[in-house]
C-alpha cells in the first residue's frame with residue numbers, strides 16, 4: 644500500500660529512464676496522428692497548451708506497463724493530448740498554415756465536388 648496524502652494532487656507516478664530508442668518507439672506507439680521522427684521533434688500538448696520535445700517527455704510505469712507523459716513540468720498530459728500543431732488556437736501561425744494546407748487536400752476537394760453534384 645502506498646500512503647496517499649490529501650494534499651497530493653493526482654496519482655503519484657514513479658518516473659523511469661528508458662533508452663532513447665525505446666522512448667521514441669513508445670511515443671510513436673501511444674501517439675494518435677502524431678509521428679515522432681526523433682526525440683528532438685517538438686509537439687504540442689492540449690493539456691498545458693505548450694510545446695515540448697520528445698526527450699523532455701516523461702516515462703512512468705503503471706500496472707506493469709510503460710506510459711508517456713507530457714514534457715512540461717507539472718503537466719500530466721498523455722499522448723491523446725499530443726498534437727503536431729496547436730489546433731486549439733486558431734490564431735497560431737502553425738494552425739493557420741495547417742488550415743490552408745487542409746484546403747488543398749485532393750480528398751477535401753473531392754468531397755466538396757461530390758456534394759455539389761448531389762445537389763444539382
Ligand SMILES: [Zn+2]
Nearest residue numbers: 688691713718
Ligand atoms: Zn502538457
